[in-house]
Amino acid sequence: MSVSATPVRSDLQILPLDARVVLYVTTLAFKPFKEVLEEDVMVANDIEGVRRTLAAYCQLMDDGDYGEAANLFHSDARWTVAGVVYNGITEIRNLVASWPVPDGIKHLTFNSIIDVDGGLATAVSDYLVMKATDIGGVAIRAGRYHDSLSRSASGEWKFSERENRGSSFVRS
Template sequence: MPHDASGDAIRATLARYCQYLDDGRFDDWTALFAEDCEFRVMGLHLVGRDALRGFIEPAQSEEMRGRHLISEPLIEVDGNRATVTTDYAFVGRDLAVQSSGRYHDVLACGDDGEWRFLEREIVFVGDQPADRSDRG
């Protein structure tokens, strides 16, 4: 099986997402997203890095942080874009699983060779992803 450099780079982006968030590195975390990104979670639909940055720090105060654990992602690369689904669990400081579900992502590889999130939707166990079939 040939080595998949795109897959490795995408996996690294997914790992950075978790580690930066868990460590409170919000500027680094926000830089993982495209300028015009879309982010959906808990009924919120945020557009753009500025909206994302304004949301994340209050939502991830130090006492709320734990560890985001992710499964092996399913990655489909088409040129400089990729669709990715990854199961996750969030473990709080009390070591209890506080949330689990699936990330539904679209990433793009920029001119700098970095893969960034164009879209991320977080779907909790028992919920369904948004119907985006009208997006062509």
């Protein structure tokens, strides 16, 4: 005997991503539960991989390890900093090589909204750059990163495009 399943409530599909557990009720009518769960685990792993790249960028920049930070970009990546576009890994490496080694700098990335579609991802994140002073940490820059990333052949997520949209808090 064949059983034809129909969605219990198709209106559940309008719920935000955080409500995926509820969506299983609807999705089960079309896919086995195990397959749906495996897909969600893969997406969660991809999102965590993107988050890892975002965090690695901050830590490498704080440590002054600009060469490794540049390795987070694909060879044909595009990076926009202060309205200036740097195309390709050579221009990106030259840019970061021109920067002084940071002293008491801390990059913070937060409020990231990450969307993954197969081997491609976008992320929009707020950032804050702090500098140590005699009176404590002071914010010297804040803004928002707009990123496009893709999975490399080795499985790591790397920047295809990165745009820094921000402003300095330092008075001139």
